[in-house]
Amino acid sequence: MTRERAGSVLRWLWLAIVVLIVVFPVYVTVVTALLPRADVAAGQLLPRPDRLILDNxxxxxxxxxxxxxxxVxxxxxxxxxxxxxxxxxxAAYALVFPRWRGRGIAFALVLATLAIPGESLVIPNYDLVSALGLRDTLLGIVIPYLAAGYAVFLLRQAFLAQPREVWEAARLDGCGDLRALLHVVLPMARPQLMTAAMWCALSAWNGYFWPLLITDSPSRRTVQVGLAQLVLDQATSPAVIYAGTLLVLLPTLLLVLFGQRFLVRGLASRVTA
Known part of the structure; x- marks a missing residue:
């Protein structure tokens, strides 16, 4: 066996090990959620298809x-x-195409928000939402997160990779800033836009601490908070807990699977740009 072939075999073996490590917890979650409780108590992890149920x-x-x-x-x-x-x-459009004094400082401030721990903003956000009378409401959960520095950074880098001449030609043809953004700039950055959309959606779906803090009614809390309560209520029923975990996990898995093509293209284009 040549050295190159041996190296290829080792790389594939290492990749298989990594995939197994990543996939195994998901497999255990799915199987445990769909098995009868008696089989779960027996520790069975290789079930027959006819034993899978939806009761849990x-x-x-x-x-x-x-x-x-x-x-919610x-x-x-x-x-x-x-x-x-x-x-x-x-924000990314304003930081790339129009030329104005202080643009670099504004972008530096956007980057600075990425270095601020989210926990340090909890009390000011809590006071603001409470003062607006939005505690225990859907808007109260959303308002502190109407903007995200990472999404601005990602789209700015995508816009920078576009030929400026295309934007200038659109402006000469009479396009305003909003029309140029919607019909020229964003279509050219579709992969990065989808990557940013996936990141924003996953961040919103996986939020836990802030929805727990700002809501009081169980019916107005998010599913992540509800899963934590389910763990407490069903501590003696692992199958039910895994079923709840599967329900919470399923949207993120589907989002990543169906958006993988855009995610790879968006990340690869930033590497080659």
Missing amino acids: LRFALDSSSLTRQYL SVAVTVLQATAQLITAAL
Whole structure:
């Protein structure tokens, strides 16, 4: 065996080990969520297909406010991700194409927000939302996260890679700034826009501490908070806990699987730009 072939075999072996490490927890979650509780208690992890059931999923949804919290999480994800994409696109456009004094300082301030720990903003955000009378509401969860520095950074880098002559030609043809952004700049940055959308959606869906802090009613909390409560309520039923975990995990898995093509293209284009 040549040295190159041996190196290729070792790389594939290492890749297989890494994939196994990543996939195994997901496999355990799926199998445990779909197995009868007696099989889970017996520690069976290689079930026959005819043994899989959906009873645990139904029980997890019925045992708490998880169904309502699921809808709240979907609403939070849509509102928060949409707001972050809009503000990021507008900010990135302003930081790249129009020439104005202080543009570099403004971008430095955007980058500085990435270095601020989120925990340090909890008290000011809590005071602001409470003063607005939005505690225990959907808007109270979303308002502090209408903009995201990382999304601004990602779209700015994408806009910088575009030929400035295309934007100038659009402006000469009579396009205003908003029209140039919507019809010229964003279509050329579609992979990076999808990457930013996935990042914003995943961040919103996985939020836990702030929704827990700003809400009081179980029906107005997100599914991540509901899952933590489900763990406490069903401590003696691992199958139900895994079923709830699968319900929470499923949207993120589907988002990554269906958006993988855009994610790879967006990241690869930034590497080669």
